Amino acid sequence: MARGKEIRNKIRSVQSTQKITRAMQMVAAAKMRKAQERMRATRPYAEGLVAIMRHIRAAHPEYRHPLLAVRPVRRAAVLVVTSDRGLAGALNVNVLRVAVGQLKEWEEAGIQGEVAVLGNKGAAYFRRLRAPVVAQLAPLGDRPTLQSIIGVVKVLVDAYREERLDRIALVYSRFENTMSQVAVIEDLLPLPEPGPDVNRHRWDYLYEPEAQDVLSDILTRYVETRVHGVVIENLASEQAARMVAMRAATDNAGRLIGDLKLAYNKARQAAITQEIAEIVSGASAV
Known part of the structure; x- marks a missing residue:
């Protein structure tokens, strides 16, 4: 889960940046x-x-x-x-x-x-x-x-x-x-x-x-x-x-967090699948 830990750290970092940009926007x-x-x-x-x-x-x-x-x-x-x-x-x-x-x-x-x-x-x-x-x-x-x-x-x-x-x-x-x-x-x-009409009242x-x-x-x-x-x-x-710039940065950070969470879930699911496959393989060998 080394890759999963790295993604979690990135998510926390982007979330901190998002808080800053939202505060700067306000x-x-x-x-x-x-x-x-x-x-x-x-x-x-x-x-x-x-x-x-x-x-x-x-x-x-x-x-x-x-x-x-x-x-x-x-x-x-x-x-x-x-x-x-x-x-x-x-x-x-x-x-x-x-x-x-x-x-x-x-x-x-x-x-x-x-x-x-x-x-x-x-x-x-x-x-x-x-x-x-x-x-x-x-x-x-x-x-x-x-x-x-x-x-x-x-x-x-x-x-x-x-x-x-x-x-x-x-x-x-x-x-x-x-x-x-x-x-x-x-x-x-x-x-x-x-202009010509500024002194019209004489x-x-x-x-x-x-x-x-x-x-x-x-x-x-x-x-x-x-x-x-x-x-x-x-x-x-x-x-x-x-x-406007900080609002765009906040929105971009939100999209990046969503992509990172998706990547984290995929990495986590892949690790779980690999562990199950290893357990099944070990049981079959016995």
Whole structure:
């Protein structure tokens, strides 16, 4: 029964792994719900900020803020948002593939590309790639705050103000639903111009201090808030991907346990049959 003992040990090992993956699935589900709640809670503030920004911009078109300036692109940067840990399926791989594809596209067009990274996985990947990383935050943590990411955002915003960068792109995993997370790339700077109908009521605010100062502060805060919202959304995507991956691992462990139990029963039955045959043979010889 040496083979049977070996199979029993494998069954116990897989059962222990199954308990771990099931626990990780439940933890990821709880964290995903909390991340979704945070994501929903930040949207009204971001939408209000955008509405005020667009209204001031439309009411004072003569003011040209540096963050709204569109220039020919000679140098650009990509801000890559990844997770701190793995076991999340292809989440980080897809994000990094999109980022590297954008850098290669810029290189072919003669544009000098730089990288800023949020998250351990992205930082480790671009360190191995020896890419020009201008700023990074690793690890992000389970509850990243606006204050924690301001340093990285400030490096990029200051570079754009000083015309050391002409475009900044944002790469992250967009949360579609629990089963779908899509790696996307979006422009962070320059900021888009307001639409034609944002100031249709033809009224304006009373500003203290001047409208230009208010707009400057709001534009900077808008960039910081947008990056923070993307980080929270990427966190929700990470937990959803991990929950799905751990559920698949748990199901695979269950199927493997069933196969091992079947193999154990076959080995046990073969050993019993062999023992009976030996007893019968011995009795016949006597």
